[in-house]
Amino acid sequence: MGKVTLASDWLDVCSGCEMSLLDIDELIVELAKHVQLLSTPITDLKHPPESGVDIGILTGSVSNDHQEHVAKEMRQRCKILIALGDCAVTGGINTMRNFCDVEKVLERAYVEAESVEPGSAVPRSPEIAKLFPQVRAVDQVVKVDIYIPGCPPPAKAIWFAITELLAGRTPVLTDDLLTYD
Amino acid sequence: MGQKITIDNVTRIEGHARVTIHLDDEGKVERSYLHIDQFRGFEKFSEGRMYFEMPVITPRICGICPVSHHLASAKACDRVAGVEPPRPAHLLRELLHMGQIIQSHSMHFFHLASPDLLLGFDADPAIRNVVGLIEVNPTLALKAVKLRKYGQEIIRRLSGRRIHMHWAVPGGVSVPLAVEDRDAILSEVDEMIGYIQEGIQICKGWLEQNQALVQAFANFPSNYLGMVKDGALELYEGPLRLVDKKGTLINEFDGHDYLNYIAEHVEDWSYLKFPYYKSLGWPEGVYRVAPLARLNVADRISTPLANAEFQEWKAISEGPVEPSLYYHYARLIEDLYAVERARELCEDPDILSEDVLNTHVQLTGEGVGVIEAPRGVLWHHYWTDEDGLITKANLIVATGNNNFAMNHSVELVAKAFVDGKNLTEGMLNRVEAAIRCYDPCLSCSTHALGEMPLIVEIRDPQGNLLREFRRD
Numbered sequence: 301m302g303k304v305t306l307a308s309d310w311l312d313v314c315s316g317c318e319m320s321l322l323d324i325d326e327l328i329v330e331l332a333k334h335v336q337l338l339s340t341p342i343t344d345l346k347h348p349p350e351s352g353v354d355i356g357i358l359t360g361s362v363s364n365d366h367q368e369h370v371a372k373e374m375r376q377r378c379k380i381l382i383a384l385g386d387c388a389v390t391g392g393i394n395t396m397r398n399f400c401d402v403e404k405v406l407e408r409a410y411v412e413a414e415s416v417e418p419g420s421a422v423p424r425s426p427e428i429a430k431l432f433p434q435v436r437a438v439d440q441v442v443k444v445d446i447y448i449p450g451c452p453p454p455a456k457a458i459w460f461a462i463t464e465l466l467a468g469r470t471p472v473l474t475d476d477l478l479t480y481d
Numbered sequence: 482m483g484q485k486i487t488i489d490n491v492t493r494i495e496g497h498a499r500v501t502i503h504l505d506d507e508g509k510v511e512r513s514y515l516h517i518d519q520f521r522g523f524e525k526f527s528e529g530r531m532y533f534e535m536p537v538i539t540p541r542i543c544g545i546c547p548v549s550h551h552l553a554s555a556k557a558c559d560r561v562a563g564v565e566p567p568r569p570a571h572l573l574r575e576l577l578h579m580g581q582i583i584q585s586h587s588m589h590f591f592h593l594a595s596p597d598l599l600l601g602f603d604a605d606p607a608i609r610n611v612v613g614l615i616e617v618n619p620t621l622a623l624k625a626v627k628l629r630k631y632g633q634e635i636i637r638r639l640s641g642r643r644i645h646m647h648w649a650v651p652g653g654v655s656v657p658l659a660v661e662d663r664d665a666i667l668s669e670v671d672e673m674i675g676y677i678q679e680g681i682q683i684c685k686g687w688l689e690q691n692q693a694l695v696q697a698f699a700n701f702p703s704n705y706l707g708m709v710k711d712g713a714l715e716l717y718e719g720p721l722r723l724v725d726k727k728g729t730l731i732n733e734f735d736g737h738d739y740l741n742y743i744a745e746h747v748e749d750w751s752y753l754k755f756p757y758y759k760s761l762g763w764p765e766g767v768y769r770v771a772p773l774a775r776l777n778v779a780d781r782i783s784t785p786l787a788n789a790e791f792q793e794w795k796a797i798s799e800g801p802v803e804p805s806l807y808y809h810y811a812r813l814i815e816d817l818y819a820v821e822r823a824r825e826l827c828e829d830p831d832i833l834s835e836d837v838l839n840t841h842v843q844l845t846g847e848g849v850g851v852i853e854a855p856r857g858v859l860w861h862h863y864w865t866d867e868d869g870l871i872t873k874a875n876l877i878v879a880t881g882n883n884n885f886a887m888n889h890s891v892e893l894v895a896k897a898f899v900d901g902k903n904l905t906e907g908m909l910n911r912v913e914a915a916i917r918c919y920d921p922c923l924s925c926s927t928h929a930l931g932e933m934p935l936i937v938e939i940r941d942p943q944g945n946l947l948r949e950f951r952r953d
Contacts, residue, residue, distance in 0.1 A: 316544020396526035
């Protein structure tokens with residue numbers, strides 16, 4: 301039997317979940333024995349192959365049109381989709397802006413900020429992503445199979461979930477593996 | 482009419498950073514842009530929070546350098562609260578910061594940049610990553626993992642967590658350092674120094690063997706900005722020194738007064754702003770930050786092994802070192818400094834003191850925090866009402882300072898290496914590497930931690946696809 305294939309992508313994130321994955325430290329060698337990392341932020345390949353992968357992981361919330369596309373593509377191309385981290389699971393810290401009008405959020409940074417040049421305007425080029433008025437969790441956009449919360453999730457929770465899946469079981473997080481921050 | 486090439490991190494319709502290169506009729510590069518796609522709005526949604534929540538909220542800006550935000554925020558909060566932390570608290574915060582520098586610099590060189598140097602710019606993208614490194618050179622890969630782990634463990638031993646800590650507070654830190662943790666940190670110093678020196682040898686050897694490329698690759702004069710302390714490299718607390726392209730001092734100023742010196746330009750095609758030195762104006766006032774800039778502004782390094790390397794660095798050029806690929810070497814010299822400095826801090830008699838918090842809060846209503854994050858100068862600036870609720874927040878994030886430099890590097894490399902009529906994957910790979918020199922912590926601004934797999938489309942002015950190259 302070949303290795304289990306895994307792809308991941310990040311939506312509106314800080315990269316802390318990816319760092320927590322690297323925090324498995326030496327176990328990354330073990331991981332590489334059993335899992336073939338395809339498209340991930342720490343490898344060169346980025347798109348999950350059209351032929352699909354066994355495990356898909358999404359971190360981050362869905363905050364703009366580009367991220368919505370990534371989430372939908374990952375869902376289409378993976379058998380099991382994991383929402384990793386508080387932003388993917390609940391929308392996380394990014395949802396703090398849901399209490400504000402998105403235009404006001406943009407104006408604060410690009411027009412009102414004390415350090416910007418007078419007369420500056422919010423970037424609007426079609427070359428860059430468009431913010432949604434509301435930040436959403438991944439499962440408000442596509443179906444999620446497994447949730448690993450935490451900001452970030454502990455490295456041992458990520459490792460536990462992957463090894464349970466490799467053993468053919470659905471991971472059930474308990475005790476200190478199940479954290480919300 | 483010319484054409485437009487889009488170099489996409491495969492996520493053109495998905496976000497992240499993206500490069501567009503505009504060609505003239507002859508297929509020569511006319512202009513290029515690095516577009517940054519993510520925007521989250523911390524400046525706005527911090528309003529209405531209590532100021533002392535900020536050191537917990539703002540690390541979420543970046544999971545790669547959460548310590549930098551945590552400490553810049555705590556330093557801003559010290560001033561909002563009108564409290565000066567006791568000396569042991571400053572030592573402990575600086576030790577936390579050294580853990581951050583070690584994990585971030587080590588990860589960048591070994592996990593992200595070294596595959597290019599060890600496996601080659603033109604290596605198969607399927608193996609040109611840290612997993613490929615594990616297969617090709619498992620001994621070195623394991624050392625890389627251990628170095629990163631060492632930095633992360635310093636952070637955990639101090640703050641209880643590796644990422645997104647709740648530890649530094651206005652007036653100091655919440656928990657002192659235990660003696661067994663201090664001893665554990667000290668016990669591995671020599672081993673880590675050895676690993677970094679091995680990295681330095683690899684890096685120097687590569688730079689020497691590839692001088693023609695190094696000199697032709699994003700090599701340009703600029704101003705440089707970095708923190709110093711008595712003229713020495715400083716990453717935690719000190720004035721900011723700005724030098725010009727010849728290395729001549731323009732100004733050394735108190736970073737807390739940044740609004741008098743720094744302004745930000747906004748371009749319509751990127752969410753990342755462009756800081757510059759105000760009195761020189763835009764764009765003459767742009768400058769570079771982070772390892773190469775910090776070594777270019779410093780007179781010396783305060784620790785012996787790093788200072789010995791620094792002398793070699795100074796011998797590279799009469800003035801500032803300009804080629805962008807030298808960022809990798811500078812980063813490892815700083816990595817060495819961080820481990821040596823961690824040892825000094827652990828050997829300080831005050832490091833185990835329990836006098837770590839000043840609780841005599843007298844709200845001032847405003848505070849600025851400045852620190853040298855791994856990727857450059859970072860500012861947090863908060864204003865509060867009389868109850869300590871945040872009324873406004875302004876942030877200038879480290880990688881942003883290099884925004885102009887990254888754009889310029891992309892353009893230089895594109896002009897030197899990209900031929901629109903005979904486009905190859907190798908040309909694009911080098912454009913990608915130009916960005917990687919700056920170790921852009923784009924999660925602070927966007928988020929392209931890893932390599933950027935590419936789709937290049939050549940379109941005519943009407944937007945019709947003429948040719949496509951893929952590497953995904």
